[in-house]
Amino acid sequence: MVRTRRPSPQMRRLIERLYAHAPAAQHGYELMKETGLASGTLYPLLMRMTDQGLVEAEWHPPAQPGRPPRHAYRLTTAGLALARELTGQGPLGEGVTA
Amino acid sequence: MTRRLAWIVMALTARSLGPRRADWAWAMAAELEAAEADGRPLRFALGCLVAAWRTMLTHAEGRFTLVSHALAIGVILPVAGMLAVAAIFGFPFMAASDGLAGYLYGSGEHRLLLNVGNMIAAPSLLCLMLLTAALHLPVAWWILDRDWARVGMASRFGAAAVTTLTIVSGCAAIDPTSLILPIWVLAAETAAIFTLATWQSQLPRHEQPAF
Numbered sequence: 001m002v003r004t005r006r007p008s009p010q011m012r013r014l015i016e017r018l019y020a021h022a023p024a025a026q027h028g029y030e031l032m033k034e035t036g037l038a039s040g041t042l043y044p045l046l047m048r049m050t051d052q053g054l055v056e057a058e059w060h061p062p063a064q065p066g067r068p069p070r071h072a073y074r075l076t077t078a079g080l081a082l083a084r085e086l087t088g089q090g091p092l093g094e095g096v097t098a
Numbered sequence: 099m100t101r102r103l104a105w106i107v108m109a110l111t112a113r114s115l116g117p118r119r120a121d122w123a124w125a126m127a128a129e130l131e132a133a134e135a136d137g138r139p140l141r142f143a144l145g146c147l148v149a150a151w152r153t154m155l156t157h158a159e160g161r162f163t164l165v166s167h168a169l170a171i172g173v174i175l176p177v178a179g180m181l182a183v184a185a186i187f188g189f190p191f192m193a194a195s196d197g198l199a200g201y202l203y204g205s206g207e208h209r210l211l212l213n214v215g216n217m218i219a220a221p222s223l224l225c226l227m228l229l230t231a232a233l234h235l236p237v238a239w240w241i242l243d244r245d246w247a248r249v250g251m252a253s254r255f256g257a258a259a260v261t262t263l264t265i266v267s268g269c270a271a272i273d274p275t276s277l278i279l280p281i282w283v284l285a286a287e288t289a290a291i292f293t294l295a296t297w298q299s300q301l302p303r304h305e306q307p308a309f
Contacts, residue, residue: 028125029132029142039126039145044152047122057125070132071125 010041011049012086018055018075019083025058025072046073054079104130104139107147113242114150114167118159118302123150159301162294169290170238177283178234185227190267190276191220198279216270223266230259230284237291246295253288260284 007015017034018026026034032042049055056076059069075083108130112123126146133142154160184201187194188208194200195207212220233252240248260281268274 027129027132029129029136032142033136038148039129039142040148040152041145043122043126043146043149047119047149047153057121067131068124068128070128071121 007082007086010035010037011045013037014042014045014049015054015075015079015083015086018073019080019087022075022080022083025060025074027060027070027072031073049079052078054082100140101134104134104143107140107143111143111147111150114147114154114160114163116154116159116163118157119150119153162297162301165297166241166244166294169294170241173287173290174234174238174241177287178231178238181227181231181234181280184280185224185231189227189280190263190272191223191270193276211272212270219266219270223263223270226259226263226266230256230263241291241294244298246298249291249295253291256284256288 013035014031014037017031028039028042028046031037031046032039035042037045046055046057050057050073053076055073057071057073060072061069108123108127111126112120115123126149130139130143130146133139154164180202187201187204188210189201191210191212193209193211194205195209196203196205200206200208233255237249237252240246240252260277264274264277264281267277
């Protein structure tokens with residue numbers, strides 16, 4: 001699905017962090033700490049961006065035995081294109097308040 | 099304690115997200131371990147619950163989950179409470195001068211409708227009322243669990259209990275019109291449950307999160 005709405009400051013912040021780590025995938029809790037977004041904001045954003053085809057989620061095997069596998073997120077080609085487009089408009093974190 | 103509470107909140111989150119978002123529920127649960135290591139499991143879990151509720155209205159599965167929670171918590175449990183309180187205040191073998199308020203708040207005067215001859219019916223009527231009220235508690239859970247077989251079984255028991263209550267009240271010479279309101283409430287409740295079950299059968303099937 002093509003995104004037509006202007007990204008929110010929170011979404012710009014998330015795209016910025018995912019873009020900074022691309023092509024590596026990031027875990028949800030790391031993204032929370034890096035973006036400063038609460039889980040109540042981060043997860044709806046990730047779900048929506050995944051539905052829109054901007055982010056892809058993959059399961060990573062546990063780092064230690066007995067731990068569950070973790071979801072990790074990275075920008076898709078469309079997400080990377082949006083990130084570059086936003087970068088062209090100025091710093092991705094601009095206008096974001098903590 | 100905080101850890102345990104966080105996992106309870108996370109289980110509620112998984113239930114709120116529903117089968118369609120089961121993988122997201124698993125993902126959040128896996129991150130809860132990272133939040134525990136960071137010393138903020140409850141804050142993370144509560145955020146996930148907010149996230150689940152925020153996404154629920156955007157799809158049919160979420161709306162179904164929301165409506166089923168509203169029915170269970172907003173209708174079934176209050177009806178259970180009202181039936182239990184009414185039974186404790188003597189419904190249907192006590193007449194309350196304040197009508198419904200008399201049965202729910204105990205206000206006004208209460209007059210025993212039974213006499214020495216039919217007093218023997220009182221324990222049976224009280225047991226039936228309390229059983230019907232108590233059965234609402236597992237029914238609320240089974241609705242959330244989408245266990246329609248058990249909900250159907252409980253509904254049949256409820257219908258049988260109300261029928262018995264009406265017959266026994268008639269035999270004890272109690273005015274059967276006093277039972278119209280509870281019968282109407284239970285019938286409306288059953289209709290709502292049936293509508294919910296029909297709606298659920300039309301939703302696409304997904305795997306249910308298992309924690």
